[in-house]
Amino acid sequence: MKTTFSMLGTWEPKRLKIADIAREAGVSQVTIYNYFGSKEALISESFKDFIQQGIHEFREEMRQQKSLKELIAYCIHKEKETYSHLPPAVIKEIVVDNQEMYQYIQQQYEAHIRPLMVQMVEEGQARGEITGKVSVRAVLLAIQIYMKSTGEMLDSQAAHEDSEAFVEELIHIFFYGLCGREPQ
Template sequence: MNGFEKRAALIRSKIMKTTMELLKTWEARRLRIADIAKAAGVSQVTIYNYFGSKEALLSESFKDFVDEAILEFEEEMRLRKTLKERVTYFIFKDKEAYSSLDPALVKELMVEDQVMYQYIQQQYDDRMVPLMAQMVAEGKASGEISQKVSVEAVLLMIQMYIKSSGEMLDSVAKHEDKEKFLDELFHIFFYGLCGRELEE
């Protein structure tokens, strides 16, 4: 990559990250290219030259957001941590990432946009599944996950959550205390309804 290409990549990245930052406090439909250009310190023409339209910018920004989240997941998995530490990290990062964004926007980009959905699914299959399978296998080996639970069962539960993400996001959006509700959903996913295995 030559100097011009590096500079172009940096500008493109800055515009996308600025867009995602603005979406934490703006509704997508109210956010204008002019607002993004001002916040990023570039011209509107520059944004149109790189992305062509606001819709394409939102899509590319969210894709970049997903790529970075997966990269962080991969880096976290390289560290020697207990399952509890990893789960705590994932809960924190998921809450931080998605609770700050408009649930309607996340639903639109992750569920209703078929191209985006297929992209995320491909990334999930190719990069996330092997790492999660490794995490579950290590958890079983260390005794942190019950031997009654198979790797396949855990991955199936994750798939079920992904497939129902649209309905879940709708529920979160309507809830009076969104953060508390997210806490409850994460708790049920990772720890179950009882929070611990019942004694037989």
């Protein structure tokens, strides 16, 4: 599965063959078919494993009692990592064009990701990192809008002279808007 996921960074899923995966992984094609049944199932299971690993890693980040800003920065950097490994067209083919995978991600979002995000926002409010003027629902919507724009933001970041400084600017805009911090 790790080999398959790695290969998806440079191969289109439609062009990827079991023979290529088996050769790269150092296993027989029969072994792959015995475990997964098809190339599509192998790709699907590899991507599901990636999703599960991401949820686990985010949960671990939250256990470390990081600030809201650190957690949002972590999410942005993870998105950057994902898009630098998997081209957007591959993600679209695996996630958007595959109804089963899309439903799986929606289930994972509702069961695991959304509750973690609610917890993150509530903890941020309790620590005074988020104003009491906004609801958890509004913060989650703002985060969703931001994350949906990740592809465009990462494209802009790649063209920026100092990409890390650019990410910091985006994080600043997310937290403080265009006018800086609101007076206390």
